[in-house]
Amino acid sequence: MKEKEGIANCPEQQVILYVEKEDGKFGPIQTGSYLSANYLDDYFYKRKNLELSLRKRVIDGEISLVYYYTVLVDLSISELASRVGISKSRVKKHFEPKHFGKCSVEELRKYAKVFNVPVANLLQIVLINIDDNPESLFILENKTLNISIEQNSTGNPYLSMTKIEERMK
Amino acid sequence: MIIENFKHKMAAHCESGTITSLLNHAGLQISEPLVFGISSGLFFGYFHKMKSFPFPTFIVRNKPGQMRVNITKRIGTKFNEYSFHKNEDGTRKLDELLQNNIPIAAQVDFFYLDYVPSWERVHINVHFMVIIGKEDSNYIISDSYFPELIKLKANSLENSRFAGGSMSPKGFIFNVADIPSSINYEAAIIKGIKKVCFNMLHIPIPFLGVKGIRLFAKKIVEWPNFARDIEHLSHEIMKINILLEDQGTGGAGFRFMYATFLQEAANILRKQELGDLSRQLMEIGDGWRELSLFAARIGKNRDLGPEKLKQLSELILNRAEVEENFFIKLNNVIKRA
Numbered sequence: 001m002k003e004k005e006g007i008a009n010c011p012e013q014q015v016i017l018y019v020e021k022e023d024g025k026f027g028p029i030q031t032g033s034y035l036s037a038n039y040l041d042d043y044f045y046k047r048k049n050l051e052l053s054l055r056k057r058v059i060d061g062e063i064s065l066v067y068y069y070t071v072l073v074d075l076s077i078s079e080l081a082s083r084v085g086i087s088k089s090r091v092k093k094h095f096e097p098k099h100f101g102k103c104s105v106e107e108l109r110k111y112a113k114v115f116n117v118p119v120a121n122l123l124q125i126v127l128i129n130i131d132d133n134p135e136s137l138f139i140l141e142n143k144t145l146n147i148s149i150e151q152n153s154t155g156n157p158y159l160s161m162t163k164i165e166e167r168m169k
Numbered sequence: 170m171i172i173e174n175f176k177h178k179m180a181a182h183c184e185s186g187t188i189t190s191l192l193n194h195a196g197l198q199i200s201e202p203l204v205f206g207i208s209s210g211l212f213f214g215y216f217h218k219m220k221s222f223p224f225p226t227f228i229v230r231n232k233p234g235q236m237r238v239n240i241t242k243r244i245g246t247k248f249n250e251y252s253f254h255k256n257e258d259g260t261r262k263l264d265e266l267l268q269n270n271i272p273i274a275a276q277v278d279f280f281y282l283d284y285v286p287s288w289e290r291v292h293i294n295v296h297f298m299v300i301i302g303k304e305d306s307n308y309i310i311s312d313s314y315f316p317e318l319i320k321l322k323a324n325s326l327e328n329s330r331f332a333g334g335s336m337s338p339k340g341f342i343f344n345v346a347d348i349p350s351s352i353n354y355e356a357a358i359i360k361g362i363k364k365v366c367f368n369m370l371h372i373p374i375p376f377l378g379v380k381g382i383r384l385f386a387k388k389i390v391e392w393p394n395f396a397r398d399i400e401h402l403s404h405e406i407m408k409i410n411i412l413l414e415d416q417g418t419g420g421a422g423f424r425f426m427y428a429t430f431l432q433e434a435a436n437i438l439r440k441q442e443l444g445d446l447s448r449q450l451m452e453i454g455d456g457w458r459e460l461s462l463f464a465a466r467i468g469k470n471r472d473l474g475p476e477k478l479k480q481l482s483e484l485i486l487n488r489a490e491v492e493e494n495f496f497i498k499l500n501n502v503i504k505r506a
Contacts, residue, residue, distance in 0.1 A: 013415070078221060
């Protein structure tokens, strides 16, 4: 690949590409990710649709929030079971609302750690109203909002703090 | 504290970049393509059904961690390596090494790294980075995928070092222990190339090497059977572009970086044939890039009917044909070296 063919404008995601330079030598250039520069809007479009459809299924009682997060973070059942330290069949049961109720708090804590969310978020979906569209905090690019919402863990493994504040203008 | 004289540098790939950074800091001037080539980084594997992955996928590099093992064997560098059963022990050892001004490479799960943009974050336990300091409750990270040094919260680092699942890092860290006084680069390069040729041409496993590329071409038309809906299929098809271009490969699934290695190897071994082959591989890489851009385009347009997937399959199959010829030639040249 010639050097000029490798250039893409994407300050948010820089990559190193190896290209043929003008003198015929091959070497690295730092440039933007072509995919992120051109297709990131499509990624977020699909992700919002996916979250919306999963949220509806949670509300309708078809699936649990364990399943919701498993799909959103793109994990296989085996991988999730291995990370939580329980059997695949038990994970499959926890995907269903009727068995989810039998989850221990300790299992919830382990799931929450894998999904990198507070334990409380396995019992709730935090929504933010943007232009009359309630969007899930889990998939939002928080940085773009007028308010900052931070959910931080504490020394107590079962307690997290949710802090909401207006951003400085 | 921070190790002031550590030079942060971006790299194409996290593992080869991390090893290169550590070796450079220890005084060995070696390029990332040379580390990648000597350690036989180039590879191909297709996984149609594997428990760890929720969807069929492929890899374009050798087993994570193998670059360090191969570079150790072939150029004689030595690394101190540590893994841990308890998080506290892992944190204590890391802090102790940093106190002694030693930059430490760590294996981590990419998902917990707060500084990574949300669209890049996935659970994968085989990301490598260098830790070069600690300030209050933050570690100072040299991550070769980012232009600047980064601060990472101690608890995020701990989560990423001690994530469970397949290829769990178990807190694994390593640092340079010794650099040999002289290195036989010629022998190391030859061994590195021979291993890649073996892996691509002769490894007796049907989903690895060139056979793996052919299997990928054959099976991609079945991908709609695994998808939830058209948007899921679009996402997975567009991930072909990510795996080949964006996920730390230097472009075209490492083919561009390997071509750069071959150009460097041609000079070291004084073999013009390797220089010619490096140009051929650059062109082969252009074909991989064309394929990945095609995947991104049809994914974006949701143009994912049987005809388009067949076209994609043919592009992949074509890469198998050209790579088989290429590695046969490379194997013949290196046998005579």
